[in-house]
Amino acid sequence: MSGAVTQRFRESEYVTATELLFAVLAGISGVAGSYAVAGYTRQFVVAPIDAQVVRLTPGSIVAFFITNIGEEGHLLHIALSVVLATGLLGGIALLGLRAADRLEESTLGIVLAGILAWGVTAQITKSPGLAVGAAAPVLIFTALGAAPSVEGDHSPARRRVVASAMAFVGVSAGVGQLLSEEPSQSSETPISDEVEGQLEQAESQELDISGDVPGLVSSIGEFYNVDIAEFDPDVPSDDWSMTITGEVGEDVTVTYDELTSRETEHRYVTLRCVGESLNGEKLDNAVWTGTPIKPLLDEADPEGECDCAMLRAEDDYFVQFPVDALEDAFLAWEMNGRPLPQSHGHPVRVLVPGHWGETNVKWLSEIELLDEEMDGYWEQRGWHGTGPVNTVAKLWSTTMLDSGNLELAGHTYAGTRGIERVEVSTDGGSTWQDAELSEPLPGDDVWRQWRYEFEPTGSHDVVVRAVDGEGNLQPEDRSDSFPSGSTGWVRERVNMMDASG
Ligand SMILES: Nc1nc2c(c(=O)[nH]1)N[C@H]1C(S)=C(S)[C@@H](COP(=O)(O)O)O[C@H]1N2
Numbered sequence: 202m203s204g205a206v207t208q209r210f211r212e213s214e215y216v217t218a219t220e221l222l223f224a225v226l227a228g229i230s231g232v233a234g235s236y237a238v239a240g241y242t243r244q245f246v247v248a249p250i251d252a253q254v255v256r257l258t259p260g261s262i263v264a265f266f267i268t269n270i271g272e273e274g275h276l277l278h279i280a281l282s283v284v285l286a287t288g289l290l291g292g293i294a295l296l297g298l299r300a301a302d303r304l305e306e307s308t309l310g311i312v313l314a315g316i317l318a319w320g321v322t323a324q325i326t327k328s329p330g331l332a333v334g335a336a337a338p339v340l341i342f343t344a345l346g347a348a349p350s351v352e353g354d355h356s357p358a359r360r361r362v363v364a365s366a367m368a369f370v371g372v373s374a375g376v377g378q379l380l381s382e383e384p385s386q387s388s389e390t391p392i393s394d395e396v397e398g399q400l401e402q403a404e405s406q407e408l409d410i411s412g413d414v415p416g417l418v419s420s421i422g423e424f425y426n427v428d429i430a431e432f433d434p435d436v437p438s439d440d441w442s443m444t445i446t447g448e449v450g451e452d453v454t455v456t457y458d459e460l461t462s463r464e465t466e467h468r469y470v471t472l473r474c475v476g477e478s479l480n481g482e483k484l485d486n487a488v489w490t491g492t493p494i495k496p497l498l499d500e501a502d503p504e505g506e507c508d509c510a511m512l513r514a515e516d517d518y519f520v521q522f523p524v525d526a527l528e529d530a531f532l533a534w535e536m537n538g539r540p541l542p543q544s545h546g547h548p549v550r551v552l553v554p555g556h557w558g559e560t561n562v563k564w565l566s567e568i569e570l571l572d573e574e575m576d577g578y579w580e581q582r583g584w585h586g587t588g589p590v591n592t593v594a595k596l597w598s599t600t601m602l603d604s605g606n607l608e609l610a611g612h613t614y615a616g617t618r619g620i621e622r623v624e625v626s627t628d629g630g631s632t633w634q635d636a637e638l639s640e641p642l643p644g645d646d647v648w649r650q651w652r653y654e655f656e657p658t659g660s661h662d663v664v665v666r667a668v669d670g671e672g673n674l675q676p677e678d679r680s681d682s683f684p685s686g687s688t689g690w691v692r693e694r695v696n697m698m699d700a701s702g
């Protein structure tokens with residue numbers, strides 16, 4: 202094409218509507234292109250921006266979102282981060298379009314936009330290769346925006362470009378979605394006989410419950426998830442190591458191979474998040490494969506003044522609690538016989554018996570023995586969730602049986618104290634009857650199922666409470682989860698007619 206054809210006569214001092222439109226198309230397509238090559242990972246251009254958004258959000262706002270909005274709160278900061286990423290790439294395209302206009306040499310402006318989009322994306326995602334996914338669409342839509350044929354609000358060329366951008370975004374969303382699905386490890390490696398045995402034992406001990414309540418082992422897909430970061434760290438086993446350092450006689454570092462060649466055990470361990478509501482569902486149990494942490498600690502020879510341990514992780518999470526809590530703790534690399542999924546801390550996480558979920562550090566990288574106490578991530582935000590869990594009895598299902606009886610059922614958990622019994626009242630707490638309990642699974646930190654059946658007469662004020670293995674009745678007083686975990690008896694008005702059957 203000769204220079205005369207691309208000669209531009211529309212040089213303007215202000216950003217034109219056409220430039221703005223194509224900058225927005227470039228921004229949206231850049232974000233989509235990045236998603237298409239990176240999926241929902243830390244290499245997606247939105248991820249590092251979201252990490253900053255989360256980091257800069259004041260703790261009081263985070264606490265408000267967790268207690269008032271719950272999981273959907275994530276959508277808000279993700280939406281904001283997508284907008285910011287679009288603005289960033291769109292801004293770069295606009296810069297290119299302005300340069301093309303001012304320099305009367307569009308190639309320069311186009312190339313500038315492409316290189317800048319690539320450089321900035323590579324810099325923030327630390328992935329030069331995948332940054333091309335964001336840069337290429339920015340370059341292409343900058344080039345299309347610089348072509349004279351797209352001038353005019355209703356030009357066919359412009360409409361074709363807008364349609365192509367939308368199609369590109371649609372296809373990219375699909376491709377990125379496919380990439381983001383965690384690979385199912387279905388038949389690759391057989392599950393060890395020991396784990397298989399434990400999974401079978403759990404199944405055989407489940408109560409015969411008609412209602413829809415989870416079994417005694419939560420499947421990997423069902424197991425709840427709480428992460429401070431939207432985009433989980435991606436740590437290959439070969440790159441993993443963990444160091445015990447600080448106030449120790451000697452630093453101890455273990456690699457994944459060293460860790461997994463140590464004495465291996467399979468344990469049932471239940472986790473519960475301090476942030477969950479009284480009758481919430483952030484309570485799950487799995488069979489974990491790993492090794493006790495005590496021998497490693499002994500090798501390091503802790504000698505700090507306060508006997509406190511600060512655990513740190515690859516997502517910059519940190520939590521501090523007494524070293525004593527690590528005595529019976531466990532370093533796990535398998536969950537239900539499969540390698541630890543990324544969302545549960547791949548390749549290695551900590552399991553601390555009986556303590557709130559937040560002490561069970563995922564993507565563990567360091568244990569530092571301290572001289573004085575310090576706050577962890579959640580404690581800095583006002584929570585007190587490093588100690589032992591509160592006792593709870595959940596009422597997770599109310600079912601009308603064919604016999605005309607009502608069945609109440611759920612799970613109960615008291616950490617290492619264990620559960621002695623669950624009591625149910627159908628008259629608002631005046632009289633109490635013992636519920637049926639599943640046989641305890643082996644282990645010091647495992648939940649149980651309970652079930653109770655009765656003949657209903659109209660509507661009932663149902664109350665459920667547990668007595669822990671030390672004989673303590675669960676306290677009746679109600680408190681919210683913030684700051685030290687919810688307390689109180691689960692209470693529900695049950696109407697014969699409302700119960701699902
Ligand atoms: N590194 C890291 N570890 C972490 C967290 C986290 O965000 N990052 N969340 C904690 C919280 S609050 C809970 S309740 C449990 C949840 O573990 P799960 O996601 O495997 O259920 O992990 C804990 N360990």
Ligand SMILES: [Mo]
Pocket residue numbers: 427473474475476557558559
């Ligand atoms: Mo948690």
